[in-house]
Amino acid sequence: MASIPAEAARAPKKWDITTDVVVVGFGGAGATTAISAAQNGAQVVVLEKNPENHHISNTRMSGGIFHCPFKDGDKKALQDYAQAMFSGENIPWKEEGEIPESSVGLAKLWADLSPTNLDFLQSLDPAFIGGSQPGFNKASFPNFPGAKECKYNAYRATYLKRMKSFNDVSYGRPKEETSSGEAFWQCLATGVKKQGKKIRVLWETPGNQLVKNDRGEVIGVIGLHKGRKVAVRARKAVVLCAGGYEYNKAMRQAFLEGPGVTGWAFYGTTSNTGDGISMGMAAGAGLCKVGKAAARVIVPTLDTCNGMRIGSITPSVGSPHSMVVDNFGKRYEAETKVTDNPSRYFFYKAAVQFDINTLAYPRTPSWMIFDETLRASKPLVALGISVVGFGLTKWSKDNMSAINSGLVLKADTIEELAEKIKNHPDNKKRMVPANLVEEVKKFNKFCDEKKDEEFGRRPVTLGKIEKGPFYAMPLVAGGPNTKGGLLIDDRHRVLTWERKPIPRLYTVGEMASVLKFVYQGGGNLTECLVYGRSVGKEVAGLPNLKA
Numbered sequence: 329m330a331s332i333p334a335e336a337a338r339a340p341k342k343w344d345i346t347t348d349v350v351v352v353g354f355g356g357a358g359a360t361t362a363i364s365a366a367q368n369g370a371q372v373v374v375l376e377k378n379p380e381n382h383h384i385s386n387t388r389m390s391g392g393i394f395h396c397p398f399k400d401g402d403k404k405a406l407q408d409y410a411q412a413m414f415s416g417e418n419i420p421w422k423e424e425g426e427i428p429e430s431s432v433g434l435a436k437l438w439a440d441l442s443p444t445n446l447d448f449l450q451s452l453d454p455a456f457i458g459g460s461q462p463g464f465n466k467a468s469f470p471n472f473p474g475a476k477e478c479k480y481n482a483y484r485a486t487y488l489k490r491m492k493s494f495n496d497v498s499y500g501r502p503k504e505e506t507s508s509g510e511a512f513w514q515c516l517a518t519g520v521k522k523q524g525k526k527i528r529v530l531w532e533t534p535g536n537q538l539v540k541n542d543r544g545e546v547i548g549v550i551g552l553h554k555g556r557k558v559a560v561r562a563r564k565a566v567v568l569c570a571g572g573y574e575y576n577k578a579m580r581q582a583f584l585e586g587p588g589v590t591g592w593a594f595y596g597t598t599s600n601t602g603d604g605i606s607m608g609m610a611a612g613a614g615l616c617k618v619g620k621a622a623a624r625v626i627v628p629t630l631d632t633c634n635g636m637r638i639g640s641i642t643p644s645v646g647s648p649h650s651m652v653v654d655n656f657g658k659r660y661e662a663e664t665k666v667t668d669n670p671s672r673y674f675f676y677k678a679a680v681q682f683d684i685n686t687l688a689y690p691r692t693p694s695w696m697i698f699d700e701t702l703r704a705s706k707p708l709v710a711l712g713i714s715v716v717g718f719g720l721t722k723w724s725k726d727n728m729s730a731i732n733s734g735l736v737l738k739a740d741t742i743e744e745l746a747e748k749i750k751n752h753p754d755n756k757k758r759m760v761p762a763n764l765v766e767e768v769k770k771f772n773k774f775c776d777e778k779k780d781e782e783f784g785r786r787p788v789t790l791g792k793i794e795k796g797p798f799y800a801m802p803l804v805a806g807g808p809n810t811k812g813g814l815l816i817d818d819r820h821r822v823l824t825w826e827r828k829p830i831p832r833l834y835t836v837g838e839m840a841s842v843l844k845f846v847y848q849g850g851g852n853l854t855e856c857l858v859y860g861r862s863v864g865k866e867v868a869g870l871p872n873l874k875a
Contacts, residue, residue, distance in 0.1 A: 336540045336611040337550050343561040347373040347528070349867050350549050350562040351569055352535035352604055354378075355597075356387035356856035357837030358569035359516040363452070364864025366526035373560050374527065375551045377534030378599055384499075384718050386571060386596040386809055386838065386852070387516075390509035391494060391713055392485035393464050393850030394857060396445040401479030403439050408474035409467060410442075411435035416845040418473050426617055426844035429827065433818025434842050441858045446483060448857060449512075452519030455504065456511070458483030459491045468670040468848040482850045485512035494643070495711040495725075499718050508713050512853060533558055534603060538566060538611040538833065545831040546611060547873055565867035568822070568835040569860075570604025571597070572810035577635040579605070583618040583812065586680030586805060591692040593628035593639025593806040595714045601634065604839045605813045611833065614815035614825035616840070622847045623676035623807030624666050625652070625694055627709060630735050631721045638721050639806040640709040642696075643667055647706075648791025650698035651771050652803065654691045655755050657746060657763030659771070662785035673847040676805035693754050693802040697745070697768065699793045703727050708736075708801065714808075730801070737800040742768050745798045754802060768793050809852065811841035820863050832873065834863050 349365045351358045354376035362372045376383065397406055411418050414434055417425030425431060446458040461484035467475040484491060486507040492498060498510035506514055520527050532553060539548040539559070548561040573579035579602045580588040594600075609615070625645065628637035645652065646664040653659055661678055665671040679691045702708075708730070709716060709723050716723045723729055730736045737752065739745035746761035774780045775790040814822050814835050821829040822840075836859045843851045 336546075337537045339539055339541060339547060340550075340559045342559070343548065344559045345373055346561040346563065347371045348562065348564045349373075350375065350560050350566045352549060352566065352607070353569035353571060353837070354383065354529060355385035355569065355571060355837065356512065356516060356853055357860050358567075359520055360856050360860025361567050361569060361836050361864040362527050363516070363519045363523060364861045365868040366523040368865045368868035370526070370564065370868035372527045374529045375533045375535045375549060375560065376529055376531055377603070378532070380531045383531075384597050384599070384720075385513070386600065387856065388499065388509045388513040389596055389714050389718050390512070390808065390853060391850075392508035392510070392512040393461055393482050393853065394445055394485065394512065395442055395480070395482045395848070395850050395854040396458065397443045398479040398481050399443045401443070402474070402477040405474030405477035406442070406480075407435045407439035409472050409478045409480065410438040412469065412472040412474070413846050413848060413851075414842045414844060427842070430816065430818040437818070437862050438842070438858055441861060442854060445854065445857045448861065449515050452522065453515045455487055456515040457486045457489065459486040459507070460484070463669065464849050469846060484508065485515065487511050487514070492712060494713050495707060497712045497717050530558065535568075535570065535607060538607050540611065541873075543831070545873055546833040562832070563872040564870040565832040565834055567863060567867060568604040568608060568814070568833070568839060569837045570607075570839055571600040572813065572838040573602030573605055574600045574810055575634040575636060576602040580636070583810075584621065585619060585676075586682070586689050587692055589635065591680065591689065591804055593626055593637050593804050594809065595626060595639045595641045595806065596808045598633040598638070598720065600809065600838070604835065608814045608822055608833070608835065612824050612830055613822045613833075614827070616812060616815040617844045618812035620811040620841070620844055621676065621807060622673045622809055622811055622843075622852070623805055624672050625675055625679045625803040626806045627735070627801055628693075628804050628806070629715070629721045630733055638715055639804070640716060640721060640723065641714040642709055642803065644702070644706065644708040645696060645803065646785070646789055647698075647702055648789055649702040649793055650696055651767070651793065652694050652696050653764060653767060654694055655758040656690060657760050657767060659767055659783065660691065662780065662783040664786045664789050668786075669849060670846065673807065673849065676807070679803070679805040690758070693804045695749055696801040696803055697764070697793060698799050698801070700795045700797055701791070703799055731799065735801070738797050740797050742798055745800055749800050809838045811838060811843060811847070813839040813841070816840045819866060820859050832870070834867060836860050836863050
C-alpha cells in the first residue's frame with residue numbers, strides 16, 4: 329500500500345507528463361471515464377497500481393451483472409426508483425435521506441443513461457452480449473417508488489451465447505470464451521484500445537498525492553513507479569477511480585461496524601486499500617457514509633492480505649441440508665436471506681449485531697452447519713469468479729481442500745461437531761452443544777413439514793441435516809466491496825466538508841458509490857457505466873487550466 333502524505337502537494341518544478349485528464353485507477357470506473365473523456369476529445373493518462381500482467385480489479389472479479397432498464401419504461405418512475413435506492417427520502421416511511429443534497433441529480437443521470445448501458449458496451453465491441461440473468465432482471469425493491477413502472481432490468485456480461493456458470497473460469501481465456509466480470513472488462517479494454525493514443529496507461533504507478541496550485545485547483549497527480557515519483561499534469565481535471573478501502577486495516581477499524589479488523593472478509597481485489605480516499609482527504613475532501621458496504625456473511629479463507637483473511641463468495645449459504653447458527657448454536661435468521669434479493673447485500677447488519685448485555689458480537693463468526701449430502705453435491709464457494717477464479721485462494725470442487733486444511737470442521741455426530749466449534753479459537757468457548765443438537769432437531773422437523781415455523785425460510789430450500797459426517801464452516805461479515813468514501817455532488821465533483829467543490833477534482837466508483845441506502849446486485853458496475861460516461865464527458869469539455 330502506498331504511503332499517502334497528509335496534504336496535497338505543490339506543483340513540481342518540472343512535470344514528467346502533461347495531458348488533459350488524469351484518471352487514478354483502471355477498473356470499470358476508470359476505464360469508462362477514460363473512454364468517455366477520449367471520445368469527447370480529451371487526451372487521458374491513467375495511473376494503475378498493478379502490473380499489466382496481473383491487473384485484477386473488482387470489475388474483473390465480479391459476476392459481470394449490470395443494470396439496463398428497458399427503454400420503454402417510464403423515465404420519471406426510473407428516476408424515482410433510483411433516488412429511493414440511493415437515498416430514500418422519497419419513501420414515505422424513511423427517517424431521513426442518506427444523500428438528500430445530491431440524490432435527485434444523481435438519480436436523473438441514472439434514469440437518463442442506464443437504459444443505454446448495453447448500447448454503450450456494444451458500441452465498444454459489437455461482439456459483446458448482454459445475457460439474461462434470472463433473479464436480477466427486475467427491481468429488487470418492489471415497494472419502492474417507480475419500481476413497477478420503470479421496467480427495471482439487468483444483464484450479465486458474456487461473449488458466449490451459452491454463458492459460463494459462476495463456477496467456470498474466464499480469467500486467462502480468450503475474450504470470445506469469457507463471461508461474467510472478465511467479459512465485462514474485456515469489452516471495456518477493447519473500448520480503451522479503440523481510442524488509440526488518446527489513452528495512455530501507466531502500469532505499476534499508483535497515485536500517491538494530488539497536486540494543487542495557488543488557487544486551490546487540482547492540477548495533477550504525483551504517482552510512484554517502482555519508488556520513483558512521476559508527476560503528471562492535468563490541463564482539465566483529475567478523476568479518482570481507485571476503489572474502496574477493504575484491505576486497509578486502519579480504515580476498516582475506523583469505519584466498519586463491529587470487529588472491523590478481524591471480523592470481516594472481502595472477496596474482491598486486494599488492491600483496494602483506500603488510496604484514493606486518502607488522497608482526496610489530504611486535498612480537503614469531506615466524507616460520506618464511509619461505513620457502508622455491499623456485504624452479507626461469507627467464508628473467510630485461511631489466506632490473508634494486509635491483516636485480513638481473504639473471503640470468498642459463498643452462494644451455498646441457504647442451500648438444502650444446511651443452516652446457520654451463532655456462536656451459541658442458535659439460528660437467528662432465515663438463511664435464504666443471505667443469498668436472496670433484496671436482503672443479500674445487507675445481511676452483514678445481522679452478523680455484526682452487538683449484544684448490549686454481554687458486550688460481545690454473538691454472530692461473529694456465525695457457523696454454517698451442513699451434512700455430507702451438501703458437501704458432496706456442489707462447491708460451497710464460486711470457483712469461476714471472485715478470489716478462487718482469479719487465483720487469490722484455492723478451493724477444490726469437492727470442498728475437501730477446505731476440510732483438510734481445517735478451515736471447515738468435520739465430525740461424525742452433531743454433538744462432536746459442537747465440541748469442535750467450542751474449541752475453535754474464534755468461538756471463544758461460547759458454543760453450547762445442547763443448543764446445536766436441539767436446533768438441528770428442530771430444523772429437521774421444519775424440513776419434514778416443509779415450513780420453517782421460526783424464520784420463514786423458503787420451503788424449497790428446506791433439506792434435512794441428517795447424513796454424516798457433519799460439517800461447520802465459519803462465516804463473517806463481508807462481500808465484494810465497501811461503498812462509502814468521498815463526499816460528492818450530483819456531478820461527482822469532490823466536495824469539502826462545507827460542500828464546496830474542490831476545483832477540478834472528480835471521483836467515480838466504489839470510493840464514492842451512489843448506492844448509499846440500499847444495493848441491488850450489479851449496481852457497482854452500473855455506476856461505473858453511468859457516471860464514468862457523464863464525468864468523462866464533463867471533464868473533457870472543461871477549459872484548460874492556466875499554467
